[in-house]
Amino acid sequence: MISATPSVFDVAVSQSGSGIDPFVDRHAPDSTHTYYGAGKVALRDGLAGLVDSGENVLVPAYLSPAVVEPFHDLGLESRFYAVEETLAPDFADLESRIDDDTAAVMSVNYFGFPQPGLERIASLSDEYDCYHVDDNAHSPLSVCDGTLLGTHGDLGITTLRKLLPVPDGALLYCTDDEVKSQFSPSSLAGRSGRIAAGDCRFVAASVAERVLETSPSLHRSVEAVLSDGAEDSSSVDPSGRYEAAKVPMSRFSAAVADAADPDAIRAARRENFRAWQEIVDGRNDLTPLFKRLPAGISPYEFPVRTSESEAFLAELEDCGVVGAHTWPILRQNVREDETYETSIRLADELVALPVHQGIEPSAIETVGDRLRR
Template sequence: MYRWQGLRAGFQIDDSGTPSLLVTSLPTQQPTGIERFIDRYADEYHFYGSGKVALRDGLAGLVDGARSQNVLVPAYLPDGVVEPLRELEVEPRYYAVEPTLAPDFVDLERRLDEDTLAVMSVNYFGFPQPGLAELESIVADADCYHIDDNAHAPLSVDHGTLLGTRGDIGITSLWKLLPIPNGAILYCTDESVSDRYEPSPLAGIRGRVDASDCRYILKSVIQEFLDTAPPVRHSVDALLTGRRSGSTTPTVGSPADRYEAWKTQMSTLSAYLANDIDPTEIRQTRRDNFRIWRHILDDYDTLDPVFDSLPDGICPQAFPVRTDDARAFIAELERVGVDGVHTWPRLAGTVLENPAYETATRLSREIVTLPVHQHVDSAALESVGDALQWE
């Protein structure tokens, strides 16, 4: 699916003795992947290296610097997502969530005020935001903007609508679904957002392949040779937290440090690979692997899948499952060869310290994300089901 062989043939050694990959060495066929797919659903979109930077640029033109403003975001959210708001000097204001991942609407409305610039919804794990219709009604009554955080679901389509395009502003992260160094998209679906949008120097695609692209290729090629057993380990490395094998971007440190580290344009390599994929095939493979996990876990009463069904058009980011003993379950998965599994997400300290967000805190400790990546072999998953022992 991804033609690494053609890329490896383009490696050269520059005057410093460092491997380089010239843009001219990339195959020249017309894009057939992500852009053609998105063009079917979105009129205006812009490429970025990361979703957080895309969010920053999307909101920047809407911020009124003359007064204090806030954006409401769900408490069940990775700690770094609010860093773009802080950079814009906008207050991130958390609202509580229900165990179903729907907003706690009483809490959300209580936190709204005349200075609320926007409310964020989240399509968790590739699935549509529960309770979206009510959230949209509240946003309309408050006359503020709606941010559709679709970091997990760049290929998910719900009743003919691409997730990420249901708000005035939408973001999606390509690198969380595809084996690429970076890549994200900003959707501008509201006319006022489009009119006031001014791309920063971090918008767009880099004009040349650089050293970080070369390092990613080398690490990926090496992984192909070394990552041979057990089969389920391939591409499982913390897909939802960014700890991807071969990544050249730091994933440790403070949320602000990680945000700064991701400030880059989408790489040329990412753009090429993203336009050399078959979205339909990827979605189908992930759906198949999701169903296998569901079949495996059906026999375990103490494991509760977050989603009971897999609607048409949805491309799952992972198979999320709740358990009262996440640590023991992860250990059992590691025993049968599934590495890199973890709870999600890493919450902000202000959420963890506040009893009002007890549900979000509990979910972050109980939800374990299981891999459905398109490179995970279905037969390997079946063997995991045979070997798994859980009470």
């Protein structure tokens, strides 16, 4: 069975490496980094000393609903800019939304790849004298043009939870000198020294997941029972998700991050990306979002477009792939606005296939044999 995330029990994950810190130091020598429990809280702290309430921040419309909550926490307005099919900003739309109160423009490196137009966003931010936030939540290990993604702006973030089998964890990068000098970490910065109940719950859930992995049908039944009447993460309101994220990085996450082997993880993810690429190339109802996998990129997932996303997800599940999903659930005001037609279509059509380091490429190839039939 192919799950959405790696498990703490995967051999590839538990091999001991030098950890995340030296990797970040090596690829982002000019930035400082600070640990947090969540990327959203890192965004809040990073911007807190730089902005005034009543200003606005421009963010892509193609985005998970809770990501703008830290801006609202700071009294900022979030303005959504439209994106193209390639996920590049619609620059005419973006520029039309900038005004004298624009404090920052945020780019998003989707699925571990640099957002097309990233350098133009940086120069526009200079031109309009606002900060450039480089949101690299999706992939802490992606390096582009010799520099870690997330550090291509004045400040940026990444999320360890999307890379490692951890309950939480994120990094704030301060790259610009003024950003560095204005940064004043809140009590939510840093790594907790105590093992918390949440750490134990996470490990217990990993054990349960491992047992359920032995049988996709058992997995489906348990999921159905659990979702009966209970709220899944998508139904929790964005501000509730943000408030729940206001905790420092857990001790368990810190231990896993310190033992990780970044180069091995990135290599495994790239191999799995290529395995999906071969399968998808053989089907004319599926269009990969990224045709190439440039050197240095650590893919978060393998995104593919199809007009029949529900049917494709069902087909995948029949083949034992339970970790695929559409992405993202858009914020309600984006979903209801025709200006964001491309983001809405992408959110309906894009299926993200898991490539994490806990998956053996042979497992993907076996799925491929069934999907090709």
